[in-house]
Amino acid sequence: MSKDKPSIPKGTRDFGPATVVKRNYIFSVIRSTFEKFGFLPLETPAMENLSVLTGKYGDEGDQLIFKILNSGDFLSKVSGQDIEQGYKPLTRKISEKALRYDLTVPFARYVVMNRNDIAFPFKRYQIQPVWRADRPQRGRYREFFQCDADVVGTNSLLCEAEIILMMDEVLSTLGLDDFTIKFNHRGLLAGIAEAIGANGREADLCVAIDKLDKIGQDAVNQELLQKGFTEDAISNLQPVFALTGDIADLLPQLDTLLQNSAEGQRGLQDIRGMLSYLESFTVQKAKIQLDVTLARGLSYYTGCIFEVKVNNVQMGSISGGGRYDNLTGMFGLPGVSGVGFSFGVDRIFDVLEELNLFPQESQTITQVLISNFDEASMRYSLPVLQALRAAGISTELYPEAAKLKKQMAYADQKRIPYVLLIGSEEMESGNLNLRNMRTGSQQSLPLADILQQLQK
Amino acid sequence: MSKDKPSIPKGTRDFGPATVVKRNYIFSVIRSTFEKFGFLPLETPAMENLSVLTGKYGDEGDQLIFKILNSGDFLSKVSGQDIEQGYKPLTRKISEKALRYDLTVPFARYVVMNRNDIAFPFKRYQIQPVWRADRPQRGRYREFFQCDADVVGTNSLLCEAEIILMMDEVLSTLGLDDFTIKFNHRGLLAGIAEAIGANGREADLCVAIDKLDKIGQDAVNQELLQKGFTEDAISNLQPVFALTGDIADLLPQLDTLLQNSAEGQRGLQDIRGMLSYLESFTVQKAKIQLDVTLARGLSYYTGCIFEVKVNNVQMGSISGGGRYDNLTGMFGLPGVSGVGFSFGVDRIFDVLEELNLFPQESQTITQVLISNFDEASMRYSLPVLQALRAAGISTELYPEAAKLKKQMAYADQKRIPYVLLIGSEEMESGNLNLRNMRTGSQQSLPLADILQQLQK
Structure with a gap:
């Protein structure tokens, strides 16, 4: 076992809770707009056969595809001669699969493989990560999400008009106004x-x-x-x-x-x-x-x-697309016209951060932390905990009778907006102490009133 | 360009719209339960450094990790001697990264890397795919999702009780009752x-x-x-x-x-x-x-x-978990106790299919298709289309004046529950013809009434 300090591959990222929650807010606006316009979700495997990807992105693109080493003894069919010929021809002998480079080629492959079962015009959206062995730099990652929507099987210019409407709706909904x-x-x-x-x-x-x-x-x-x-x-x-x-x-x-x-x-x-x-x-x-x-x-x-x-923001384009005549021609199915577009989530994220446009609600998951003073207060709190959750309010009970200061710091760090303090006085009176962590104000209320207030 | 019939790697799956929608229903129940209990989402990269994964799953597990070939000339630092020593030692010379094998080791790595910024007890959930070079067979895939929730940093037995509550809530919400x-x-x-x-x-x-x-x-x-x-x-x-x-x-x-x-x-x-x-x-x-x-x-x-x-269903366990004493010890951080569990989404999917428990609503995205008779009906329909969408009703207008039979077949295949027929008569009267595709019944109504009826 390695006791070295662990790390992640360059160009990749961990998304901690605060970031995932904000990214999910963007994804949910994009997804609900796509769905409102009649697009259906598709998901394809992270791994594609290398032959499906090779030759679709030019020579430079081919070099940037992450190849997966065949499992087991990948050398069993390799001769000394193969190795002398260099890494490019050798790659095909020791690797049959690769990570998808975009969502367009897998989509074309899917359409060709399922053309007899698909209702055309086929409106699909796809929100999944892609991988590119690019040199990592500011704003350029080796793993990043693409959010694509395409219609294939119609030449109607209504599709073009609707792309403009979807771009407008997503960005307006996210609070952008210029x-x-x-x-x-x-x-x-x-x-x-x-x-x-x-x-x-x-x-x-x-x-x-x-x-x-x-x-x-x-x-x-x-x-x-x-x-x-x-x-x-x-x-x-x-x-x-x-x-x-x-x-x-x-x-x-x-x-x-x-x-x-x-x-x-x-x-x-x-x-x-x-x-x-x-x-x-x-x-x-x-x-x-x-x-x-x-x-x-x-x-x-x-x-x-x-x-x-x-x-008025220093940032490249955050969305783009267009019409293409021959998406599936690369797999031997000509004549399928389509039009599509995509959103750049990493750039949209940075723009919303810069303009301070993430709504407060989009950053909250747990709404209430119930404090834990001692075993008695903990036991009293269990049905309260369940009542709050049953009302759809995300709630947790601090699992140990730690110092109150520590529990408050925990609520702060998780951005929990309310702490419910249930000590001996509250247990006696049945009026629980609801502290608003943003304003610092406290209210002494029976559980029914708290439920009503927080369910708003 | 390959003109061969394209395919996907064995053990992987495309998820078409009908399947994605059902899977998302399961994920959303799991996610909202995790969040209701105060767990926060984490996402880690698909690729981990090989050194992070190696030695964590036993010799057999190590063999099942998908390794990624170094990009560029992966042979540049390889000698003939390296090759003679066989594929196992060679792997480390030509591959530095690998696909994650589960969500537990990346979680442990994340905790160790971010231990100074995390509020303990740390409650995280993670819903992401993992990859294993297992021999594919019925119900066993090379790419599949795991849905994990763990609490680390507390010994409180409340966590164990809450795991039982979450298992109960997710499965009860999904309609299972035995x-x-x-x-x-x-x-x-x-x-x-x-x-x-x-x-x-x-x-x-x-x-x-x-x-x-x-x-x-x-x-x-x-x-x-x-x-x-x-x-x-x-x-x-x-x-x-x-x-x-x-x-x-x-x-x-x-x-x-x-x-x-x-x-x-x-x-x-x-x-x-x-x-x-x-x-x-x-x-x-x-x-x-x-x-x-x-x-x-x-x-x-x-x-x-x-x-x-x-x-009463032939199926292995659909959820499981337990307490562990030393999650992060593998990365040199001892003494972090935790308890976690996960859901097997593929198995839950099969159970819900077998018991016919997917709700109708979980299978609908587009609610209304507006028919397209000719250019005049299409233009009349554009503001109707936008009004429906503005009311939050997922709607599409068939983009071409195709035969009505074809448009109806399209609605059927996409499981769209309503078709709005707008022909010359409807344009004249302003009463639009709303057809319920499940019952076959039709109603002639002004737009305002249709909005009200469908918004319910």
Whole structure:
């Protein structure tokens, strides 16, 4: 047995009670919004067959997948020659399973495996951890939760409008009141590439434009030049960066800019369709903005794309998503179109902490601690304890007759809002002493009144 | 990209929506009971350092731990000699992390790492998956959830009484009404070993007795003989197997049997202490039984032990636990006594299925599907959709004007209890057509009445 000071792997975290309670508050708002919109929960195993994951995230992604060593004698089928060929080919011989890297590939696998039993359009949400062997740094972990919702099997633009509504509802419910949902469309980006004379180069254009926020316009132009965009094309692009204003101003300008691009027209038509649905709904707090420079990992998305930023807080996007044409094609089932999005829980957590938006109730579990003065007070307290719990009030009795100061410190540390003091006087009178730990005030009340007061 | 039919690793499971919803119902009953008793949630990483896990589960257990291959070039520090020494020593050179095998060792590690910040007695619960490279078979999985609750840092027998109350509350709330909570005490088993003339042999005695249910009394005797118990000892043991009856009958018999054993006396004292607390509480449905042949993995437990069986159902124990003296000793922090227990969710799931105890509500997420006849009905429906959701009613609008039969089949497959039909007639009159999918009855009602009816 190791007597060394134990530790946890770098990039992973223990979540103590105070943190779990706050995280669960965020998860519960996300989950209840997903469910209110008709999404059903799915859970997939932490381990997937390595062959399911390999080749889905590019070479760099493949390196970041955590592989699981085969159990038993993993060397039994390995020869000296295998070892000489290096670790990459050897990996496949000693590892058949790996930890999931995201929730999208397992979802696609699930859809393909269960396509005959699923009612399409299939609306599923999934809230589970994923693992990546990234270099850990501030805000980047090797184990973190993803919260995804996707609809597959329909092209209806109602889904896009509802994504905006869900983003709005989750963040408004969490108390945020100044955030922007930016959207764009891959067709617009393709159309812009055409319009500036760089037909078919939207992939490179996107990669460069994606960095606009981080590196600025000049550096983006420089990158495009290095990638072989002509000076003319780059010069033609500059007015696009300047396209700002509200949606009603932008759309006519884009009509003109993209009038000769079929892809551009497709994008504009989708956007107008989505907006026409959105107009019939009330949006709570979100500002909604068309941003033609929004690019988001475009190898994957084919239609509308979304991203949410909290204004006046230093933090990357806290939610994003988009439409894709061919989710299950990687497993041989083409033609399943879908649209999905996800929330970044770690970032939302940090934003709520910074803005002090976690409600007090979201941080309380135990509501009442009954003090323990001696064996007699303890025995008197047992039915009281059970009565409080039967009324749905989370209650504990301090299990030993420790010093009152110690019991009070215990209540403080667990953030228990009430301590019920039952000493000899209280036992005699039947009026119990309820101390509010936040205000310090005390009330002497019969149990029935205490039940009534705390059940509110 | 692999175009092969994808699959999941053996021993793992996808949980589709219908199953997740039922499992979440079980988890929520367990969680809310734990919280009502003052337990706080803890979550630890799926990956632990291999050194934290190794040596805690015996040689056999060590083999069943899933190890994670080091990322990057895991061979860079491996020599040919390392490989010749076989897979066991090699494992430590190419793997530093592993998947947790249970929730107990990570809990002990957490307590040791955070001992200066924790308010003792520390009541924590933890509901997370664990992974074991066991041979998969019916009811045994390689990934499964554990639901543990433990109190560490107190010897109070109130904790033991509350474990019985929590087992009773969870299972009663889930609708079970015929189940037995068996308990025993390690001191009794040690005392019995003394009394039959096999002093100090309680470990072997327990291993054998533990199989009583499975292999019967004769086979247990045979095993004891093989392990070197004398014929006399085995003969002396036989009346112990016959010790039955209710607790009030058993205790005086045990007083006599164990009168010369300090360990036996300690056990009887603890049991009487626990029972005296329990008498002040109302137990809902559980039958409580002292079973001196209950043995449960005794290397670990030192005081009371518990196990729950559902009567008249073919199923092993669905909950169990006990007191241990030295949880954190494995990490160099001695003297932390605790008591804990856990629920077996997979088994509880099967029992509830078999007894048809999942409530209808626990299987419903989307409450209303609004039909989609054409573009006009769809647009009319958008504010209706939002009004229903705003009232807290999970609602979806079928996203396309598909055939009504297809939309009804979709509602059936998702077990949506109501379909709201909004065609031209309904749009004109403002009376919407609410169809109850279970009874087939339809009502024509204004939206306000529908909201009121469904909000009930």
